[in-house]
Amino acid sequence: MRVARLYDSTVGKKAVMAATGVLLFGFVITHLLGNLQFYLGPEALNAYGRNLRHLGALLWAARLGLLAAVLLHISAAVQLWRLNKQARPSHYEKLTAAGSSYASRTMMWSGPILALFIGYHLYHLTLGAHLLHDADGFPLVYQNVVAGFSDPLASGLYIVAMSFLGMHLMHGIWSMFQSIGWNHPKYTPLIKRIAVLTAALIVAGNISIPVAVLLFHQ
Template sequence: MNWLVRGLNSSIGTKYLMAVTGLLLLLFVITHMVGNLQIYLGPEVFNGYAEMMQGLGTLLWAMRLGLLLILLVHVRCAVKLTAEAKEARPVPYAMKRSVAASYASRTMFMTGMIVLAFIVFHILHFTTGTFHADLYAEAHEGSHPDMYSMFVKSFHHAPTAIAYMTAMVLVGIHLSHGVSSLFQSMGFVRPKYREMIRVTGLGITGAIVAGNISMPLMCIMNIVEVPGVSS
């Protein structure tokens, strides 16, 4: 097993782990978004979906733990790569220009850290109910939790909606480099696919940003509303 640890700890191994965990996180983000987009199908569907997820019980926890583990590996690799890069150039340039590197590619660590903070915030919001505790309590009053109302009401709160939308822009920046980069890191490249991978990466990123931003946006614009409650 020593060979595996050593191999994964090498520069390319670390990047490989980064790519694999990044890919899994990407798949989660897509699934998560698809689930949430059911908000447009009305309270019954959405609450049904929420209840189904809750009903998974142990499986849900297994998934949560798995996700946490994947996220920790991803973050750990990021910290390692960033620290190594810093060490690799102890004397910085007085003047440094990037010729081709995108803004996203140069700021992966920063955008990643902000997104990480957002994830914590997001869990405090919808999972533990620490943030918007009143809405969380209200949603859990009945025999069936009304996550739909909590969702919509939270985003009627403009600062929350803006925070979410900003976070999604950062996720977008992160993914605009991350998605195509993970193919390169995993070594799935052929010259003729290079452009295709780049365009696909941007397409997926665009879809995720658009889908996720649409929800708080629709709420704040009162296009999605809680039935019977006018704001």
């Protein structure tokens, strides 16, 4: 009841977006650390993939938790977006940005683009029928990554998608703090800088893999 009343308000919906955003940000970091094992070679990456699948119930808990976070994040965003559209029914003939970043104004573009990308990515490197598996049925992650990124079109798509992820995180990482009420003149500028730096590192780390495949695995 209390949670439902909280969610009724715009402030509550933003708090839900922040809380789910933290989970998704944590996933993005973990995913990057997993990805970077690509550079340790086929055995290490494939063993990492196998070990993840050996987690069993824990893996499913994580998957369901992430799915719930994604669904909550998206539904709160869509509800707020609809409210915001209704709040400004007539448009300005001229509107000039006076203090906001491009990334912050386009969250409602970068978000849906990322959702579409996640669908493609799951098909391309997790669920698709084209993927290679070993004799025990475990995916050959390394081989699949190399095969997948050897197509410049697919690699290009990932690179573009990661740029949108970077933009989404640049605003999202610091915005989480603001939404739950953490803002301080001393720490907020630092958090904003860390947000940009973290977003850049995540993008660079993820993009490096298709680039490496295109350059060195042809």
